[in-house]
Amino acid sequence: MTAEPITLDGPLTVSITRRVAPEDELLMQAWVHAGTSMAERFDGFLGAGWVRSGTENWHMLYRFDSRATLDAWERSPERQRWLRSAADLVEHRRTEYRTGIEGWFDEPASASVHEPAEGAPAAPPRWKQASVIWVAFFPTSLALAYLLTPLTEGWPVVLRVLATTLLATPWMTYVLLPFVTRLFGRWLARGRPVGPRG
Incomplete structure (x- = not known):
């Protein structure tokens, strides 16, 4: 198409x-x-x-x-x-x-x-995407809360959130989300329709 x-x-x-x-x-x-x-x-x-x-x-x-x-x-x-x-x-x-x-x-x-002649699979449902993101987000947030609290105690909340997101975003984008996506790949793909052909 x-x-x-x-x-x-x-x-x-x-x-x-x-x-x-x-x-x-x-x-x-x-x-x-x-x-x-x-x-x-x-x-x-x-x-x-x-x-x-x-x-x-x-x-x-x-x-x-x-x-x-x-x-x-x-x-x-x-x-x-x-x-x-x-x-x-x-x-x-x-x-x-x-x-x-x-x-x-x-x-x-x-x-x-x-699209070429052979269509691509549709994206997984949003609830599955959200579930996979949460699986990566929760342990990342928990780990950073434990690791950064001794260092950032007493900082203004804006700076604490800034430090957390600066560390969490690249970690999740380049390491954890690709890993979790591979881990749940079969579940994400299950039941997905295939895009149009021809």
């Missing part, structure tokens, strides 16, 4: 689903890191991230401040070489362009979706 391209200006988030064999996880992590390091050298780059769903699907996001800066990255020779370098590593499943800050998390104000 291919929707009409987005014409609104402003920040754009690109969400890409790719399938990778489980045994190629380390190669995939290195490839994603190389692409992010390259993209952040381009004007307008606002950030990137990824999360795994099950054992094979990787959901990647990158964000630019305008259609023009996004196009400059997507059409660049550097990106084309980077994509070709993984021709035998990844299978492209789905690309979605989202506008506005909601593109990181919620349903977008507008979107353009491009």
Whole structure:
């Protein structure tokens, strides 16, 4: 399926689903890191991230401040070489362009979706996503409360929360959430419909 391209200006988030064999996880992590390091050298780059769903699907996001800066990255020779370098590593499943800050998390104000012939599985239900996030969030919050209290006792509450979130966010994003997502991968995937084909 291919929707009409987005014409609104402003920040754009690109969400890409790719399938990778489980045994190629380390190669995939290195490839994603190389692409992010390259993209952040381009004007307008606002950030990137990824999360795994099950054992094979990787959901990647990158964000630019305008259609023009996004196009400059997507059409660049550097990106084309980077994509070709993984021709035998990844299978492209789905690309979605989202506008506005909601593109990181919620349903977008507008979107353009491009899918190859074989559709991608739908996302898990939100209650399952919330459950997995809680499984990562609770022990992280508990551990940081015990570890930081002796150091931050007497600090204003704003500074205590700032210190906690500065430590918790990268830990959860890059370590614990990917681990918990893999751990609960079969449960997250159970009962999910498959996206349209053809």
